[in-house]
Amino acid sequence: MSSKRPHLLRLAVLASGRGSNLQAIIDAIEAKQVDATVVAVISNKKDAVALERARKHSLKDIFVDPKPFAGQPDGREAYDRAILDMLQQHDVELVLLAGYMKIVTTVLVNAYAGRMMNIHPSLLPSFPGLDAQKKAIEWGCKLGGCTVHFVTEGVDEGPIIIQAAVPIFDGDTPENLSARILEQEHKIYPRAVQLYAEGRLRVEGRRVRVTGATTESIAAIISP
Numbered sequence: 752m753s754s755k756r757p758h759l760l761r762l763a764v765l766a767s768g769r770g771s772n773l774q775a776i777i778d779a780i781e782a783k784q785v786d787a788t789v790v791a792v793i794s795n796k797k798d799a800v801a802l803e804r805a806r807k808h809s810l811k812d813i814f815v816d817p818k819p820f821a822g823q824p825d826g827r828e829a830y831d832r833a834i835l836d837m838l839q840q841h842d843v844e845l846v847l848l849a850g851y852m853k854i855v856t857t858v859l860v861n862a863y864a865g866r867m868m869n870i871h872p873s874l875l876p877s878f879p880g881l882d883a884q885k886k887a888i889e890w891g892c893k894l895g896g897c898t899v900h901f902v903t904e905g906v907d908e909g910p911i912i913i914q915a916a917v918p919i920f921d922g923d924t925p926e927n928l929s930a931r932i933l934e935q936e937h938k939i940y941p942r943a944v945q946l947y948a949e950g951r952l953r954v955e956g957r958r959v960r961v962t963g964a965t966t967e968s969i970a971a972i973i974s975p
């Protein structure tokens with residue numbers, strides 16, 4: 752190994768479903784666009800396609816069954832303590848929520864403050880929570896998009912790292928808008944991780960300063 756090889760940021764990806772964002776991260780790492788390594792893919796769903804993707808790339812796949820925690824008084828926190836244990840065992844430096852359909856508690860949020868990201872399919876702070884694309888259409892928005900943000904206690908509320916906007920056309924359905932947004936998700940999530948890996952993100956209150964960003968060349972995105 753060359754001594755010039757950058758430190759590979761140790762990532763864990765938490766995912767509940769199809770894992771296309773996980774795949775985008777894996778692909779970007781394999782293409783050497785992101786100086787990171789996925790040390791664990793963790794899911795609350797045994798059959799998550801994300802876990803299959805992990806196995807296909809010989810990555811550690813971990814299913815943490817939520818059932819045994821469900822009856823406990825602090826079940827959600829206990830579940831997150833089990834996840835935290837996994838993260839610590841694998842020396843995880845940055846946690847990525849990628850279609851992780853479980854609200855994380857303060858157990859994880861505090862342990863990974865400033866070191867946990869989420870991707871959401873809207874231009875936050877519009878349309879947090881579920882069905883963001885459907886809500887954007889119903890609202891009559893002309894632009895939609897996606898956001899990568901740091902995770903804080905409030906759902907989809909943390910400081911925004913990067914966003915991509917896409918047009919919303921008359922006659923769009925939640926499905927085709929989701930597909931249009933997803934294409935951009937696959938670009939911005941790896942990019943956010945690389946910015947972090949390069950130490951270019953600095954959180955100042957609600958604002959994330961990105962050193963060396965060249966957004967000045969973007970005049971406007973107008974739709975229609």
Ligand code: GAR
Binds near residue numbers: 766773849850870881
């Ligand atoms: C993505 O569109 C992601 O933005 C969304 O779930 C999808 C997961 O797709 N996340 C949320 O809605 C979280 N609030 P993927 O499993 O193919 O990456």
